[in-house]
């Protein structure tokens with residue numbers, strides 16, 4: 383199949399015209415790519431370089447309304463092919479110029495950050511293959527990469543009894559599939575009869591008392607909202623989700639879990655079937671105690687799911703004190719992990735792993751037109767509610783090839799060291815106060831301006847005023863465009879804090895600058911607020 387050099391040279395120089403009558407193919411694609419790609423690569427390179435400049439901004443605009451005024455994305459009736467590439471390239475440039483530039487390293491707003499050059503290349507490969515990972519015959523290498531990554535992750539989490547898994551388009555989808563899979567496995571009539579079948583089953587078991595026939599999900603009040611959405615989409619509804627309180631570090635209180643489960647049974651509120659533990663919560667970054675939660679789930683015959691969308695990659699850490707936060711993962715029935723967050727794999731790349739792979743067969747329908755192979759491994763789409771799938775695992779596989787387990791682990795550790803330093807720096811800054819932190823610390827640091835000791839306003843300032851200071855700082859930072867950070871109300875009614883996500887590749891000097899910015903903008907707020915009193 384390989385061309386010899388002579389043939390290669392000949393095919394590269396020969397002008398190729400297209401015989402297609404579709405306007406989508408004005409010339410042979412290889413020829414169009416030969417002119418477009420180098421120009422786009424140059425623009426992409428310039429975008430990344432611009433981001434890397436020390437003086438760069440995260441966005442070109444100060445607010446979304448301003449962005450709306452600055453740009454217009456029109457939808458023309460007639461295309462621009464005949465006029466050459468300018469219109470297309472200008473449009474690409476418009477997108478690049480007005481997008482958030484993650485390559486600044488100062489987009490610290492969300493749980494994901496800049497991709498890597500490997501990721502950019504991986505996306506290009508995915509695009510040129512344009513293969514649907516629903517069946518292996520269409521996407522042979524992408525499916526093998528998925529199989530391999532699932533195996534590798536399952537091994538790390540201690541799943542060793544015929545586990546299985548697949549990529550999902552995000553942690554929320556993975557969590558939703560976990561709920562559906564659990565429903566069908568814990569309550570076999572679900573697949574054929576739906577919730578009505580479950581009701582009949584439970585009425586037979588418990589009699590027609592109260593709401594005992596309602597399947598219940600237990601998850602912490604700090605867990606991700608996707609668990610609530612999963613309950614909506616599974617037909618259970620929001621009142622089927624029981625929120626378990628957390629301690630001040632954001633960890634689920636196992637004693638409260640046990641009590642709430644027992645109460646729900648004794649009061650006839652429903653039938654517990656699903657317990658979700660969070661590894662790396664969205665706001666504070668705390669890890670639930672998997673062993674104690676697993677013991678409780680097991681005692682009540684519940685499916686144990688671990689939402690490691692954010693914190694799951696800590697399993698790669700070579701430092702025992704870090705990776706041990708996932709101890710007990712081997713006891714879970716399913717785990718979600720998002721390499722597209724902490725591991726910087728391009729969006730989207732998320733996995734659902736299942737300890738006993740057979741459980742996924744609850745989602746299978748036999749589509750005769752699609753699933754021709756008897757080997758279940760060749761029919762990835764059988765495991766989900768979806769059909770067409772992007773081969774997202776390829777990106778993670780290429781990261782694994784490039785950096786190894788060791789590199790990914792050291793990446794996580796680098797982030798944890800940096801987060802520790804940031805906390806120390808904020809502690810040393812009298813103009814700032816730290817919010818509650820995960821214990822042990824993960825990658826989120828919540829902090830806000832502290833009113834000066836001699837503050838002349840109402841003393842001490844109320845939670846509302848302190849939250850106002852946070853939002854003031856957040857706004858000014860946004861206008862200055864150097865940093866993107868988020869803010870969040872913290873549990874316990876203590877008001878809003880700046881939530882900084884420390885990414886492993888964030889530069890130390892950028893974090894120092896940010897801390898100084900928050901402190902000085904805060905100072906300005908308190909001075910102004912004194913004037914208004």
Ligand SMILES: *Cc1c(COP(=O)(O)O)cnc(C)c1O
Pocket residue numbers: 493551552553554555605606608660662663664689690691692720732
């Ligand atoms: C981000 C996150 C999710 C959702 O993942 P998506 O990929 O954004 O759908 C779920 N759980 C936790 C804990 C998260 O941090």
